[in-house]
Amino acid sequence: MLHLLNGPQTMGNGRAFWACACLVLLAALIYPVFADPYDVGNFAYFLIWVFMALGLCLMWGYGGMLSFGQTFFFGIGGYAYGVLSVDLGSAYGMALGNFALAVLLAGVAAAILGYLMIYGRIGGVFFGIVTLAVTLALAYFLGQTAGPEWAIGKARLNGFNGMQGMSPLSLPWFGGDIDLEETPLYYFVLVLLVGTYLALRMLVNARFGNVLVALREDPQRTELLGYDVRRFQFGAFVIGSMLAAVSGVLYTAWGQFITPASIGLPAAAMPIVWVAFSGRSDLTAVLVGTFVLLAAFQTLTIYSEQAALILMGVILIVTVMFVPHGCFVGLGRIAAWLPRRGRTVRRPSAEVG
Amino acid sequence: MFADLFAYFYQFADVFAFLVLSAAGLAVIFGMMGIINMAHGEFIMCGAYATTFAYHAGLPLPLAQACGAIVAGVIGIILEAVLIRPFYSRPLDSLLITWGLSLVVTQGTLIVLGSSMPGIGTPSGGFHIGEYGFSTYRMILFAAALCVLGFIYLLFKRTRFGVHARATMQNAGMAQALGVRRNRIYALTFGVGAALAGLCGALYAPTMTLIPTMGATFIVESFVTVVVGGANVLLGTAPAAVALAITRTALNGLYGQVFGQIGLLLAVVLIIRVLPEGFSGWLAKRAS
Amino acid sequence: MKRRSLLSGVAALPLFSIVGRHSALGADPIKIGLLEDISGDLAMMGLPKLHGSLLAVEEINGKGGIMGREIKLTHLDPQGDNARYQEFARRLLQRDKVDVLIGGITSASREAIRPIVDRMNALYFYTNQYEGGVCDGNMISVGAVPxxxxxxxxxxxxxxxxxxxxxxxxxxxxxxxxxxxxxxxxxxxxxxxxxxxxxxxxxxxxxxxxxxxxxxxxxxxxxxxxxxxxxxxxxxxxxxxxxxxxxxPIKIMLGFEHKRFAPPALENMHASANWFEELDTPAANDFKKRWHAKYPKEPYINDMGYNAYVALYMYKMLVEGAKSTKKDAIRKVIDKGGACIDAPEGEICIDPKSQHTSHHMRLISVDAQHHVHVDKDFGTIQPYWLGQVGCDLTKFDPKEQFSPDHLPKKM
Structure with a gap:
């Protein structure tokens, strides 16, 4: 199994890469010892969004399906967690149960939507627009649930003002649950992220990933080779969407709050921007790139007042003009090219129409 | 009876005009050229602002509106040369570029021109049929939408430029080998798309609040219409707009605007599910 | 590793903050955190709010601050994004350790901030008119309610x-x-x-x-x-x-539609307002003069901007009454009743039961040329509804938003 961590579908297979990765992880693990609790919490907050980006990377970068629907599943996950948390409570590890249930629910929704689209042979821009339409419809729908009649059990959806009253995630522990906030939340998200990242690496380097990349490059040829393309697309879509729901649950639990604005535009475009900026064809690039971009945008917003949005726009334009294939895929290639040692794997072109 | 029928038609015409006018520019830039233009709304805003400036400077409204379209078109041509041209082979990167552009433009407008602009005022004039009052200007918008559809069709089907443009979009290398000046065609086509977007802003400027983010109200409808129309925009945009306008008008009338909005989006999902190639793919299949 | 260097880079940058003119005031400054949208869709509303706060800080600092302590205002721009409101409310409270948080435009942004303020047991001023009903001891509402x-x-x-x-x-x-x-x-x-x-x-x-x-x-x-x-x-x-x-309840004095649209689009519009720029009293005129001297290009001083200005004077009055910036001490001042200030609209007071503000209400209308007329003066009106239906923050703090179809349980 573990040999699948390295393979042709991921950058950074050499010993140097893994040494660096271990160092980064170590640094991340001891970071809270040195840092202000606020910074640790903020750090955790950035990591929360990375799951959604990794999901999109899998379906778009590897599978060639541009989905505008990440926030659709983000919203389903978040609202489901809210409703479950209010109605079922969160004592005795129930919070984690709600987490799992919410993600599962999003998985079911993804299976239905994915079945309709992928088995209906919807592809290309049509895929993007259908996912966008469903996403916006959900946002509009939730926006008009202000009245008291829109409640599931005790949980009021509360329209545009957003749902409240859910509890943070908590771990069952002897002598009382531990609320996952600040540093505990940080460690929880970090562990979850590392696990997800490694699992995704194994997935894309296994047969599944190879077929996925093949069909991204040429669906017809892959089909003629005897693969049922749709099954692989379907799998990637469901997994990717469930990762968006993980982000949704974590976000809702982090701020004990979610609104339809997290689902509709411009929120729906954000994952695409992160992934495209980082370089959609590689998991590591998306992981690092999303984190850096989130931190950079927040920092810009804090320190530059009204100029922030302009600077963000300029950064995007400049990056795309000078670093094709995404910022961090570009950096990764330079890093792989510099030492000229270890294994250099010729990667297939990442151009997808 | 007649009054009611006309009222229905008026509602349909209003939604139809909105869909066609907001989609026209995008149909050229996204539908033909394949550029996912996230800054479409900003071209519309640009047209509206230019119109307002020209009007306040003393030009009569129709001339001011022409100015709006031309200004947006010229800006489009410049931006094409500077920003868009390297990305024809990488259409997805154009998404990031134009998104970045839209951030810069909206925020830049906010900082330079302030958070809102004094409006123009809709040209007065209305008429009554039965007990309903109607605004003449909305009918002008409907007529303009029909003209725009006709203009796009004639431009790309009947003129030399149009033939060159379509050839270039299909196979740029081949077209160039046959003597078409590729870069000029790209620039002009993009300019036409930007000008059409600007025209949309110019036409709606007298009826709307002018703020830097005003383009956002058009963006969903425009993308949806173009995509439902399918790959061949000359064939697909009109039937797509008709179908979506009928859906929306009916739902607006029966259940209110909320369900009109949600229904429009669900109709898009349904249409694409049934016609995975959009309207133009379906029409082409029936024709052959 | 990249992450580490990035974050330490953040810490090294100077914090953007707005400090009134440097004066020889003693003691530590009083830190005030402000969240107003000055980018994006809501910038039109957010800019006058920011201006109102800055003007009030400048005036207060110029006259010796609050109990001799200078006000240090830190403003962050959430760009109309609820998630940014959450990030920045945490940042201001946890990292900058502000004494009070002010701001938010939409009700959604207020609701995004409230769980954070409640968990950290901080004090928060919401400065807009809104749909009413928030019964929360951590929040003071300055705007008018239904x-x-x-x-x-x-x-x-x-x-x-x-x-x-x-x-x-x-x-x-x-x-x-x-x-x-x-x-x-x-x-x-x-x-x-x-x-x-x-x-x-x-x-x-x-x-x-x-x-x-x-x-x-x-x-x-x-x-x-x-x-x-x-x-x-x-x-x-x-x-x-x-x-x-x-x-x-929101046209004219809030959105200044009569200034933005060409006449006669707003003809025959009526509103009930605690503040509008056309208000013609000596106190109001003096206030307008000071505002326009500092912001000559302001298109309109709307009620949100006015409320934001008033909120700082209210905070000043409360801190001076409590002789402390602690939330509990400040709430004791409110509980006693008579927490009032002389605002440009007239005298306004904080209601102890709901922590909402009384206002001098006037009925205004717009004519065909978009001139504003005052049709009726209602005098001072209390924010009585929450108290009537059973919200009494002096006794119990439910931290909830109530409405006619969602009333507090009778005790």
Whole structure:
């Protein structure tokens, strides 16, 4: 199994890469010892969004399906967690149960939507627009649930003002649950992220990933080779969407709050921007790139007042003009090219129409 | 009876005009050229602002509106040369570029021109049929939408430029080998798309609040219409707009605007599910 | 590793903050955190709010600060994004350790901030008029609420124009709750809702709505439309020859539509306001003069900007009364009653039960040339509704938002 961590579908297979990765992880693990609790919490907050980006990377970068629907599943996950948390409570590890249930629910929704689209042979821009339409419809729908009649059990959806009253995630522990906030939340998200990242690496380097990349490059040829393309697309879509729901649950639990604005535009475009900026064809690039971009945008917003949005726009334009294939895929290639040692794997072109 | 029928038609015409006018520019830039233009709304805003400036400077409204379209078109041509041209082979990167552009433009407008602009005022004039009052200007918008559809069709089907443009979009290398000046065609086509977007802003400027983010109200409808129309925009945009306008008008009338909005989006999902190639793919299949 | 270096880079940058002119004030400064949108869709509302706060800070610091302590104002721009509101509320409270948090425009942004403020047991000023009903000991509301705006506006409109009312409301909490308030107030007046329509935010086309109104033949329109896109209604209605009287709790003094639209789109619009720039009293004129001296290009001093200005003086009064910036000490001052200041509109006080503010309300209207007239002076009106239905923060703090269909449990 573990040999699948390295393979042709991921950058950074050499010993140097893994040494660096271990160092980064170590640094991340001891970071809270040195840092202000606020910074640790903020750090955790950035990591929360990375799951959604990794999901999109899998379906778009590897599978060639541009989905505008990440926030659709983000919203389903978040609202489901809210409703479950209010109605079922969160004592005795129930919070984690709600987490799992919410993600599962999003998985079911993804299976239905994915079945309709992928088995209906919807592809290309049509895929993007259908996912966008469903996403916006959900946002509009939730926006008009202000009245008291829109409640599931005790949980009021509360329209545009957003749902409240859910509890943070908590771990069952002897002598009382531990609320996952600040540093505990940080460690929880970090562990979850590392696990997800490694699992995704194994997935894309296994047969599944190879077929996925093949069909991204040429669906017809892959089909003629005897693969049922749709099954692989379907799998990637469901997994990717469930990762968006993980982000949704974590976000809702982090701020004990979610609104339809997290689902509709411009929120729906954000994952695409992160992934495209980082370089959609590689998991590591998306992981690092999303984190850096989130931190950079927040920092810009804090320190530059009204100029922030302009600077963000300029950064995007400049990056795309000078670093094709995404910022961090570009950096990764330079890093792989510099030492000229270890294994250099010729990667297939990442151009997808 | 007649009054009611006309009222229905008026509602349909209003939604139809909105869909066609907001989609026209995008149909050229996204539908033909394949550029996912996230800054479409900003071209519309640009047209509206230019119109307002020209009007306040003393030009009569129709001339001011022409100015709006031309200004947006010229800006489009410049931006094409500077920003868009390297990305024809990488259409997805154009998404990031134009998104970045839209951030810069909206925020830049906010900082330079302030958070809102004094409006123009809709040209007065209305008429009554039965007990309903109607605004003449909305009918002008409907007529303009029909003209725009006709203009796009004639431009790309009947003129030399149009033939060159379509050839270039299909196979740029081949077209160039046959003597078409590729870069000029790209620039002009993009300019036409930007000008059409600007025209949309110019036409709606007298009826709307002018703020830097005003383009956002058009963006969903425009993308949806173009995509439902399918790959061949000359064939697909009109039937797509008709179908979506009928859906929306009916739902607006029966259940209110909320369900009109949600229904429009669900109709898009349904249409694409049934016609995975959009309207133009379906029409082409029936024709052959 | 990249992460580490990035974060330490952040720490090294100087914090953007706005400090009043440097004076020789003693002791530590009082830190105030401000969250106002000055980018994105809501910038039009957020800019006057920021200006109001800056003006008040400059004035207070110029006169020796609060108890001799200078105010240090830190403003962050959430860009109209609820998630940014959450990030920045945490940042201001946890990292910058501000003594009080002020700001937020939409009700959604207020609700995004509130769970954070409550968990950290901080003090928060919400400075907008809103749909009312928040009973939360950590929050002080400075803007006007429905019992101040709607219980004055609606009976007046019914008396002057008639009982048939058509409601046009934005399809979110503010719209729904204000529409419900309208129904509640109209019932004893024998008023009749002949039509009620909820419009999704961002919709800018109103041909269908205008036709529905023509069908229903109301005496006047109860306008609860929100945002720049929905404001397009006025142009379109005017062009279609719909010239009905209109009443609204948010037009004129808040969105200054009469300045933004060409006349006569806003003709016959009425509103009930605690502040509007055309208010002509010596105190108001003096205030306007100071504002325009500092911000000569301000298109309009709206009630949000005014409330933001007033909020700082209110905070100053509370801190000086409590001789402390601690939340509990400040709440004791409010509990005693008589927590009042002389604002440009007149004297206003914080109600101990709900921690909302009393206001001097006036009915204003706009004519065909878009001039504003004062039609009636209602005097000072208390924010009584929450207290009536059982919210009493001096005894119990539910930290909830109530509405006529969601009342507190009787104790």
């Amino acid at each position: 019992e101040q705006q709607l219980s004055t506006l609606i009976p007046w409109m019914v008396e002057k124009y008639g009982k048939r009312v058509y409601t046009i409301a934005a399809d979110y909490n503010f719209g729904h709750l204000s529409a419900e308030w309208g129904r509640t107030i109209l019932k004893p007046l024998n008023g009749q809702i002949v039509g009620e329509e909820f419009i999704p935010l961002g919709v800018s086309q109103f041909a269908q709505t205008i036709q529905n109104i023509q069908n229903a033949k109301p005496d006047w329109l109860y306008m609860l439309n929100v945002g720049a896109a929905q404001d397009s209604f006025f142009e379109q209605a005017s062009a279609a020859g719909l010239h009905l009287p209109m009443g609204s």
